[in-house]
Amino acid sequence: MDTYETVDSHEHPDEHLWLDRLIKVGLFLLAQSIAVLLVSFVALLVSFETSWSATTSQQASLLQPGDARSGTLLLKDDGGTIEAIRLGIDVDVTVSGPTLRTRVTQVFRNPTKGWVEATYVYPLASDGAVDTLKMVVGDRIIVGDIKERQQARVIYEQARRAGQKAALTEQERPNIFTNSVANIGPGETVLVQIEYQEPVHQSGNEYSLRVPLVVGPRYNPAPIVQSVDFRNDGSGWGATTSDPVPDRDRISPQVADPARNAPLNPTSITVHLNAGFALGEVKSYHHNVKVESPDNMSRVVTLADGPVPADRDFELTWKPAAQKAPAVGLFREHVGDADYLLAFVTPPAAEQATQKPLPREVVFVIDNSGSMGGTSIEQAKASLLYALGRLQPNDRFNVIRFDDTMDVLFPTSVPADAAHVGEATSFVSALQARGGTEMVPAMRAALTDKLGDTNMVRQIVFLTDGAIGNEQQLFETITAMRSRSRIFMVGIGSAPNTYLMTRAAELGRGAFTHIGSVEQVEERMRGLFAKLENPAVTGLSAKFSVAKADVTPAIIPDVYRDEPLVLAAKLDKLAGSLEIKGRVGDRPWSVTLPLQGAAEGKGLSKLWARRKIGDAEVARTLREMTPEDTDKTILALALDHQIVTRLTSLVAVDKTPSRPEGAPLRLSELPINLPAGWDFEKVFGERPQLTPTQLRERRADAGQPAARRPAPVTSDTIRLPKTATSAELKMIAGLIMLALALILFVFNRRQTLLTDAA
């Protein structure tokens, strides 16, 4: 064999070389394959790690804080067996001269087979005093009591757990309230009735009332995360920033997408109008109405087309038959041992001819955030274009637009010549609604007085729907920076935030007006310009000759053209007269009203208390009162006069338990409509996955009357994590390689043995 091989090799020398080469190539390939195997195992490990982390991030993405807006856990709907609570609303308004009383009846019907707790977030007039809550169960009527907010909550929670029917009315903002109704049985209907008192609004010749029917979705700025700079001395003190909207969950009910849902919450409205004078035109701007006239001083107004969805404010205006509205109104009410007085005085208009209006610097601010999408932005643009057209050549002006970003058109205010106005006109025409509503920086920019020209009157015209949740931040900005600027708010859209408008105008010593449709633009803007262009009635004071009086507002604001001065006072006795003094332009003016001439009015004490509460809140914003003193004042007033405030709630409990022990109770947060004219996608971005019902489980026997904890929002089904390790694969591969090594070893050894043998 040996010889054979030798011979063979000798006979084929090139063949031996070929074999040698083959072995070399083979070894190279083997080394390569080991390298590849190693690399691939490393890759395998890496891929396992990434797939794990991918699974984790999917889990995390189910819990986005933005999704928790509705604070609800979406339940799976098994073929429509779970139906939502149904709500119907009836609004009944009675106008008696200067005041109106509104009764809102909410009908909660439970078509489901389980016990339900329902909550509904709804708006009311911001200067209304809510004083009555009634719950009607079957033929029983339970009247609610006013209690401190925490105490009311505890009473309600106890009743809820005990299976008793209960209703709770809480104030979230002066114009946003929440009603909660516990233990509505299967197939049952519970009526909740609240009543509030409100003054009639007057502007020039026109009287009006406004019934807000929907809370526009608010933009709630995210908490600002600040980095903290600790001092080097190691004292360890640092500031934390608080959330600008701590109660964001409470004011953000789920909004039904109008493209996917039929309008919700059918509402019927009736107004009994007793003006106290012969009536002329009675008009509803946003709803078709039927007007009946029992006599020349009263009207009955109903909706012409039956119930409407609660998606826009109801606005009714009326005018006296006479050319001129009465310039003075005086009303009294005796409650307890005190007399309450409500006075309306419209100061005379200064004669245009006698004085030349001062030149003005006007800063226009327009909100082009997503909530303004749809018809609102059209109204705002039309209003602003009208305003630009009304500027005089010797005026100066500037334009600021904002969403979550901001643009100031000119570096400083410019003369209102044709070129500048033209530039501003095209800037405004090109605006589109999108983005968030960061109102504070825009207000700050508008209040920054760069010109500093004290010969000019400085005015800010602010056009917005006020759909923000951080009202208090805006008020504080105005207070801190207002200086000599005056702020005129223009409320745009079908459901503007009236509380923000009135309070901002009050703090900014200006006025405000509503524009609810494009048709109203010209008329309302003309009214606003009358206020801007004519001198205000300034330096107002009120004095009672005999009676000791507690007057609100304590410091009487300036009154603009066509606006009445509205005073409320608490008197120890109804005697003597009331003298009001002031200056119209540069001329002194005064009027004296004998108190004996006052007519009987209704609910004036509550209006007085409500205005005192408003005064206290303003004083707190102005830092004239400490928060503790403010709370004390408000609480005393609220308990005395039985009205709902941010510190007091109404609670009604039906003592008869109705829910059997052990039966579960479900929470149903009623969705609201999107205000008419709003664009869903502009506000909420892409349409989210909406299920027809949104119900949250709450165990009836749950422990504390705990604060609402936003439940995690989860998708319908749970994704399961990856649950296999690579252990087995690795061990098998390892074993194979060990076996391979063994084979190779044996093979090599054999060859070595053979060679050795040779």
Place this chain on the structure above:
Amino acid sequence: MSRFISPLVLALVGTILFGDGAYIHAKAWLAQVLLERAFDRSVATGQIVKPWSWADTWPVARIEVKRIGASAIVLEGTSGQALAFGPGHLDSTADAGERGVAVYAAHRDTHFRFLRNVSVGDVIEITRRDGRHFRYRADSSAVVRFDASGIAPSARDFELVLSTCWPFDAVTSGPERYILHATLIEPDE
């Protein structure tokens, strides 16, 4: 001599790989021993006790199936790291003993290897970190895709789901999961 290099390298790589695989099992076993101690302390003190100082998770419950003598300590969360040491509690699901579905997941080749032996009707006992004890009865099992588990997070009853990869004997991981569903029999204070 050079002839021995290639089998030696191959043997080395093989040993490393085998060792790596064995390490996963060893880690899974050792971690359970440490977790057992941490969990006992947790029950005793009522506090969250981390099994080792750098751990990013902590024991939340003990699962026991007495019939087959299986037991495991469940960790909070289902990150890859947590699952290496013990079954994980899906943090978007309810706690055991609460209304809703509690979902525990673990590796089919380590902590939930016993799942194949659990049959419908078996009693699964859960002891929570706070010492409360709950008994569930397995009532169904199913094989599902990981993204279509059909488990609604907000179930009306008190439910428990144990999940692991399917099939049990596969070597590579796939999209299928084995789920064992159980319902609370009685809480036992």
